[in-house]
Amino acid sequence: xxxxxxxxxxxxxxxxASAVDVTEKVFESIESSESSINAFTHVDRDxxxxxxxxxxxxxxxxxxLGPLAxxxxxxxxxxxxxxxPTTCSxxxxxxxxxxxxxxxxxxxxxADAVIVGKTNMDEFAMGASTETSAFGVTRNPWDTSRTPxxxxxxxxxxxxAGNVPLSLGSDTGGSIRQPSGFxxxxxxxxxxxxxxxxxxxxxxxxxxxxxxxxxxxxxxxxLLQAISGFEPRxxxxxxxxxxxxxxxxxxxxxxxxxxGVLRDALEADGIDDQVRAAVHDAMQVFxxxxxxxxxxxxxxxxxxxxxxYVIAPSEASSNLSRYDGAHYGHRxxxxxxxxxxxxxxxxxxxxxxxxEGFGAExxxxxxxxxxxxxxxxxxxxxxxxxxxxRLIKGDYDTAFTQADLLLGPVSPTPAxxxxxxxxxxxxxxxxxxxxxxANLAGIPAISLPAGLNSEGLPLAIQLQxxxxxxxxxxxxxxxxxxxxxxxxxxxxx
Amino acid sequence: xxxxxxxxxxxxxxxxxxxxxxxxxxFCGCSTRFGAxxxxxxxxxxxxxxxxxxxxxxxxxxxxxRAGLALDCSIPPLTKxxxxxxxxxxxxxxxxxxxxxxxxxxxxFIEIDNPDSPDQSRRIDILRAHLEEDxxxxxxxxxxxxxxxxxxxxxxxxxxxxIVSQPDMRSSTEAKLYLTELKLRMTHLGISDCEMxxxxxxxxxxxxxxxxxxxxxxxxPIVEIKNMNSFRAVERAIDYEIDRQYDEWEETGKTIHDMxxxxxxxxxxxxxxxxxxxxxxxxxxxxxxDPDLLPIRLPVERIEQARDGLGEMPAAIxxxxxxxxxxxxxxxxxIVNQGRELIDYYExxxxxxxxxxxSSSWIQQDVLRTMNDxxxxxxxxxxxxxxxxxxLKRVSSGSLDNTRARDVxxxxxxxxxxxxxxxxxxxxxxxxxxxLESLCQELLQSNPAVVEDxxxxxxxxxxxxxxxxxxxxxxANPQQVRETLLRIIDSI
Ligand SMILES: [Zn+2]
Numbered sequence: 006x007x008x009x010x011x012x013x014x015x016x017x018x019x020x021x022a023s024a025v026d027v028t029e030k031v032f033e034s035i036e037s038s039e040s041s042i043n044a045f046t047h048v049d050r051d052x053x054x055x056x057x058x059x060x061x062x063x064x065x066x067x068x069x070l071g072p073l074a075x076x077x078x079x080x081x082x083x084x085x086x087x088x089x090p091t092t093c094s095x096x097x098x099x100x101x102x103x104x105x106x107x108x109x110x111x112x113x114x115x116a117d118a119v120i121v122g123k124t125n126m127d128e129f130a131m132g133a134s135t136e137t138s139a140f141g142v143t144r145n146p147w148d149t150s151r152t153p154x155x156x157x158x159x160x161x162x163x164x165x166a167g168n169v170p171l172s173l174g175s176d177t178g179g180s181i182r183q184p185s186g187f188x189x190x191x192x193x194x195x196x197x198x199x200x201x202x203x204x205x206x207x208x209x210x211x212x213x214x215x216x217x218x219x220x221x222x223x224x225x226x227x228l229l230q231a232i233s234g235f236e237p238r239x240x241x242x243x244x245x246x247x248x249x250x251x252x253x254x255x256x257x258x259x260x261x262x263x264x265g266v267l268r269d270a271l272e273a274d275g276i277d278d279q280v281r282a283a284v285h286d287a288m289q290v291f292x293x294x295x296x297x298x299x300x301x302x303x304x305x306x307x308x309x310x311x312x313x314y315v316i317a318p319s320e321a322s323s324n325l326s327r328y329d330g331a332h333y334g335h336r337x338x339x340x341x342x343x344x345x346x347x348x349x350x351x352x353x354x355x356x357x358x359x360x361e362g363f364g365a366e367x368x369x370x371x372x373x374x375x376x377x378x379x380x381x382x383x384x385x386x387x388x389x390x391x392x393x394x395r396l397i398k399g400d401y402d403t404a405f406t407q408a409d410l411l412l413g414p415v416s417p418t419p420a421x422x423x424x425x426x427x428x429x430x431x432x433x434x435x436x437x438x439x440x441x442x443a444n445l446a447g448i449p450a451i452s453l454p455a456g457l458n459s460e461g462l463p464l465a466i467q468l469q470x471x472x473x474x475x476x477x478x479x480x481x482x483x484x485x486x487x488x489x490x491x492x493x494x495x496x497x498x
Numbered sequence: 499x500x501x502x503x504x505x506x507x508x509x510x511x512x513x514x515x516x517x518x519x520x521x522x523x524x525f526c527g528c529s530t531r532f533g534a535x536x537x538x539x540x541x542x543x544x545x546x547x548x549x550x551x552x553x554x555x556x557x558x559x560x561x562x563x564r565a566g567l568a569l570d571c572s573i574p575p576l577t578k579x580x581x582x583x584x585x586x587x588x589x590x591x592x593x594x595x596x597x598x599x600x601x602x603x604x605x606x607f608i609e610i611d612n613p614d615s616p617d618q619s620r621r622i623d624i625l626r627a628h629l630e631e632d633x634x635x636x637x638x639x640x641x642x643x644x645x646x647x648x649x650x651x652x653x654x655x656x657x658x659x660x661i662v663s664q665p666d667m668r669s670s671t672e673a674k675l676y677l678t679e680l681k682l683r684m685t686h687l688g689i690s691d692c693e694m695x696x697x698x699x700x701x702x703x704x705x706x707x708x709x710x711x712x713x714x715x716x717x718x719p720i721v722e723i724k725n726m727n728s729f730r731a732v733e734r735a736i737d738y739e740i741d742r743q744y745d746e747w748e749e750t751g752k753t754i755h756d757m758x759x760x761x762x763x764x765x766x767x768x769x770x771x772x773x774x775x776x777x778x779x780x781x782x783x784x785x786x787x788d789p790d791l792l793p794i795r796l797p798v799e800r801i802e803q804a805r806d807g808l809g810e811m812p813a814a815i816x817x818x819x820x821x822x823x824x825x826x827x828x829x830x831x832x833i834v835n836q837g838r839e840l841i842d843y844y845e846x847x848x849x850x851x852x853x854x855x856x857s858s859s860w861i862q863q864d865v866l867r868t869m870n871d872x873x874x875x876x877x878x879x880x881x882x883x884x885x886x887x888x889x890l891k892r893v894s895s896g897s898l899d900n901t902r903a904r905d906v907x908x909x910x911x912x913x914x915x916x917x918x919x920x921x922x923x924x925x926x927x928x929x930x931x932x933x934l935e936s937l938c939q940e941l942l943q944s945n946p947a948v949v950e951d952x953x954x955x956x957x958x959x960x961x962x963x964x965x966x967x968x969x970x971x972x973x974a975n976p977q978q979v980r981e982t983l984l985r986i987i988d989s990i
Contacts, residue, residue, distance in 0.1 A: 085549045098548070105542050107549055206548040211789035239551050240791050320789055323581050326592020327546045331649070351647075355585055378583075378784035387786060 024057035024075030044163035048122030071117035082123035085204035094138035097362030107204020124159030133436035154184030161188040179440025182452035186415035186465030197447035198243035201236035209317040254483035259294040265301030265408025283455040283464040313441040315390035322374030330358025419462040511665035516690040517698035523655035525552030536650035544655035546590035566603030588634035601628035610675040623664040632656040670736035719757035823854025839876035850887020
């Protein structure tokens with residue numbers, strides 16, 4: 006079991022461990038857990054050790070080191086890396102190596118982090134269980150018969166399994182927060198535009214955001230600090246100063262903070278009793294820390310999932326058009342003669358390449374999105390969803406006049422058994438019931454471990470904040486973790 | 499207009515793509531230079547690689563605003579980017595970033611001369627002009643069933659402005675006049691090079707006929723003609739299509755209601771249009787706002803600033819040249835239509851010679867013809883405007899006749915020297931009064947018959963003596979010879 010990122014930094018600064026020592030431990034850990042967890046699509050021990058050695062050398066030479074010097078980090082396989090494949094867990098990109106690094110990867114390198122590998126995910130980030138991966142399912146370290154959640158299942162599982170202290174995920178409708186909740190780790194989805202999306206393979210461009218996953222709030226703050234900030238290569242990135250996220254996290258005093266409890270969410274159909282109880286417990290924790298609790302409603306929350314499942318597939322259908330077998334990625338070698346006859350060789354190549362390269366869920370969403378944008382249907386679906394999105398944003402604006410933070414569950418249930426929902430898309434989509442609102446509104450949200458249920462599975466709570474108030478989430482999250490020890494619980498592997 | 503049978507009216511609308519003259523592409527930093535080796539001017543963004551994101555080129559926005567103002571369009575305070583989606587190998591993202599419902603320019607017009615009545619003008623309305631990225635070039639052999647294709651993505655992401663006219667043109671001549679004026683404004687304001695051969699100006703023509711059958715108007719199916727590589731080709735393609743559609747209607751009776759719009763290509767060598775294979779069964783491009791790009795706000799100040807920077811428009815220059823240099827509308831038109839550089843050249847010649855009309859006719863005849871022969875642009879013309887001005891000044895003052903001036907012109911084309919040096923090299927000296935007097939005396943004495951003829955009323959008989967004088971002394975000025983001869987005859 007690996008130490009926290011902060012502890013790893015301390016050990017290296019005192020000389021108790023080198024970056025190489027830490028990296029060796031990472032690969033020992035991966036070796037022992039990977040056969041049962043399958044958190045990674047790709048690891049590169051030699052590459053990681055070379056990076057670690059270079060960092061140790063710099064340290065010995067007294068050269069300045071980055072804020073993540075020698076800290077092992079795993080990256081979701083949706084982030085472009087020029088020295089490792091970037092597959093999005095899809096057969097379409099199984100052999101794809103980008104010629105460039107995503108901005109967040111560049112930033113990790115500048116911070117002297119050691120990138121150990123790429124983590125498994127739902128294909129093109131579409132799913133809530135990491136079961137749609139073309140590289141096999143990832144298993145939950147707390148119970149390997151269950152899902153780690155998704156789509157950043159590998160990124161959450163590798164932290165929970167103690168392979169690495171930190172990982173980068175991406176969150177389009179809950180894909181950082183839900184797996185973090187299922188795996189008992191801390192995960193943060195930043196404000197839309199806080200972290201550059203350059204080099205993040207797009208699923209739904211107006212919703213996607215990269216964020217950190219770690220054991221605890223201070224670790225997550227450390228990684229968020231390293232990846233945040235304006236970048237001209239992403240036109241939607243926000244040109245706003247990045248505050249110091251790592252300071253003022255040693256507190257349990259929340260006096261003056263108004264926490265809005267999302268009553269409707271707590272009383273929603275299908276929410277697990279123990280999940281509800283975990284939120285009630287958290288309310289007590291915040292109250293004893295001095296926070297004021299107020300009841301808040303987001304009136305259009307019943308439209309979140311339908312709105313999301315129009316906008317996200319619409320954008321996805323467009324973003325995934327580029328995978329046509331013509332330039333890179335999977336290309337069918339043998340064409341279907343009937344299709345050639347009917348469509349000509351070019352379109353037959355498209356059909357066969359895309360038919361073979363994409364999995365069922367990706368195809369389903371491409372079809373839904375194509376339909377929602379089609380002439381005659383766009384007004385009914387896509388344009389209607391944009392209107393709903395504006396109302397949903399408005400709800401949050403109102404809510405944040407009454408409360409500084411919003412408290413609620415992350416998911417309706419804890420981690421569910423593998424196979425339970427994979428053939429039932431609607432049930433799978435309902436996993437996003439409480440998380441998609443933050444994506445639609447572009448606001449930051451954090452998932453915090455909130456204890457274990459009677460079966461020993463992690464429970465989680467979610468805090469949401471107004472745009473660019475990540476510091477407030479971290480502050481309250483740190484206070485919660487100062488008075489509870491849920492985040493210190495570990496699975497027995 | 500009538501083609502053998504019923505009277506018809508031709509309806510033409512043009513879609514013109516001009517490539518904006520930016521150094522870099524519309525959404526990335528790659529060069530837009532023409533003619534580079536295939537796939538050398540590309541990056542993750544214009545290759546549409548996973549994870550790459552577009553960043554708008556502000557310079558293209560400035561040029562589009564400039565173009566809009568030059569076409570009398572209104573520029574909205576808010577415009578945006580949309581994705582136009584279709585599959586094609588030269589479109590690596592599977593969509594083209596374009597503008598759908600909020601184009602950067604709307605509701606403009608161009609005035610052209612009315613070909614049927616030269617003193618009147620015709621107004622051709624412009625529906626809209628929008629920005630979009632160009633696709634690459636693909637050579638894809640679909641017919642053979644083999645999967646061999648070659649794709650050059652250098653052009654991918656190059657900024658284009660698509661200017662869509664209303665169907666307001668009624669003949670191929672009007673279409674050509676519209677295109678000429680459009681090109682003139684674009685080149686004049688540095689918006690585009692408009693080189694059809696390099697693809698920086700492309701024209702699609704939508705054509706159909708309104709046939710008047712005993713007072714009932716019948717519209718033929720609309721055809722969009724593509725692949726025309728010169729204005730002349732546009733004219734010929736439209737004319738061909740007019741005949742073809744009439745014949746087709748006579749043969750099949752099909753009207754606009756029986757057939758969707760079809761796409762035809764133009765074969766320049768065979769001089770005919772031909773039906774192209776439809777790319778998409780039905781074109782549903784599923785436009786939606788590009789979530790990777792922000793809407794563009796265009797404050798009034800930015801537009802006004804662009805308006806102030808436009809300078810003098812071609813139409814204003816035409817009027818000014820007529821007033822300032824006393825030239826006819828036709829001549830002003832010819833000069834202005836050649837573009838900014840020739841206008842500047844003309845003005846220097848006219849100012850230095852002090853003779854606007856002579857400068858205009860020399861430029862239209864000698865200069866333009868020579869440029870055409872040499873295939874050289876104004877900037878590379880061997881005779882500077884200052885030199886030509888000086889030469890013409892001598893012609894106007896009478897110290898040089900037109901024939902000798904053309905000799906000097908020819909000498910200047912070949913030699914880098916001053917007008918003075920050229921005159922000297924050609925041995926041109928002005929003939930003094932006494933010399934001229936004795937030359938004329940001599941001619942009159944040896945040609946008494948001419949004198950008789952002249953006195954008898956055959957005034958033109960004197961011409962032969964002028965010719966002889968020129969032979970005896972090439973420097974003799976014909977006008978002066980004539981004057982001297984007449985003076986002597988009168989005094990006899
Ligand atoms: Zn480029």
